[in-house]
Amino acid sequence: MATSLRHDLLQMGIAPGDVVLARAAYRAVGRAGDGGGDFLAELLDLVGDQGTVACLAFTKGGWWWQAGQLPPFTPATPSYAGALPNAMLAHPGVHRSTHPQCSFVAIGRHARALTAGHGPGDGAYEPMRKLIALDAKMLVAGCVAVNPGFTTTHLAEVDLGLHRRRILPWLSVSRYLDDQGQVRVFHRRDPGCCSSAYWKFYGAYVRAGILTTGKVGNAYAICAPAAQCYAIERDILARDSRFNLCDSPDCLTCNALRWDRLHRWPLWLWRRARRQSPTWFRRPDG
Numbered sequence: 001m002a003t004s005l006r007h008d009l010l011q012m013g014i015a016p017g018d019v020v021l022a023r024a025a026y027r028a029v030g031r032a033g034d035g036g037g038d039f040l041a042e043l044l045d046l047v048g049d050q051g052t053v054a055c056l057a058f059t060k061g062g063w064w065w066q067a068g069q070l071p072p073f074t075p076a077t078p079s080y081a082g083a084l085p086n087a088m089l090a091h092p093g094v095h096r097s098t099h100p101q102c103s104f105v106a107i108g109r110h111a112r113a114l115t116a117g118h119g120p121g122d123g124a125y126e127p128m129r130k131l132i133a134l135d136a137k138m139l140v141a142g143c144v145a146v147n148p149g150f151t152t153t154h155l156a157e158v159d160l161g162l163h164r165r166r167i168l169p170w171l172s173v174s175r176y177l178d179d180q181g182q183v184r185v186f187h188r189r190d191p192g193c194c195s196s197a198y199w200k201f202y203g204a205y206v207r208a209g210i211l212t213t214g215k216v217g218n219a220y221a222i223c224a225p226a227a228q229c230y231a232i233e234r235d236i237l238a239r240d241s242r243f244n245l246c247d248s249p250d251c252l253t254c255n256a257l258r259w260d261r262l263h264r265w266p267l268w269l270w271r272r273a274r275r276q277s278p279t280w281f282r283r284p285d286g
């Protein structure tokens, strides 16, 4: 029985010539199966010369008052988004966009075009629009539980203006080097909403017959076409702009950083204070 990563990727619907946006818990996928090999190498080999593999290589920012301590973003800045984007950054054929917080990396036929024109002045999720136009497939492997859903939802949020519900987004900053090598401060204008509840879209994907599920190596994985996902997500969010709210009372974004959730501030603060200083809230003995 074939158990190689290539077999698993084929079962997920990945084919030669495909454009694939991959998110993966690299270690969870690992080098599983006989002849499995390395996930990135196997994916690149499968899509081939005419294919393209892209990945989010997002980098940490800080609050504006921390700006002076933030190292400027450069094309070599490691991503916090796991081992896969950092493995891609080490690949000799990689292209990386220059958005200071939400850079994309890509290898293959469309890599240059996908990452071009995505700098400090551009929308954070604009490469998703190019991936949609290229009829890309979105693969999530090994991180479905902790990082559900697809990045097309963030683009749908921005296109519907839902990012304007985030309170004071420009408080989130990064630094970067401009074309003259000068250090500049970048203020975020289009933050994504909370993605913890993006699994809520899965039912609509299934009803449309576009969600493939399976195993890649040892990891549970999902895969779906970007264009159809975006259309579904945009349609649902246009009808219900709160569909993307998660149900965690501790979620900062959903309880305290959206204008339409401002009424949740007192409860969120109380819960936070109680967790940090439990002794204040303890009843006196006796």
Ligand SMILES: [Zn+2]
Pocket: 194, 195, 196, 197, 245, 246, 247, 248, 251, 252, 253, 254, 255
């Ligand atoms: Zn949330």
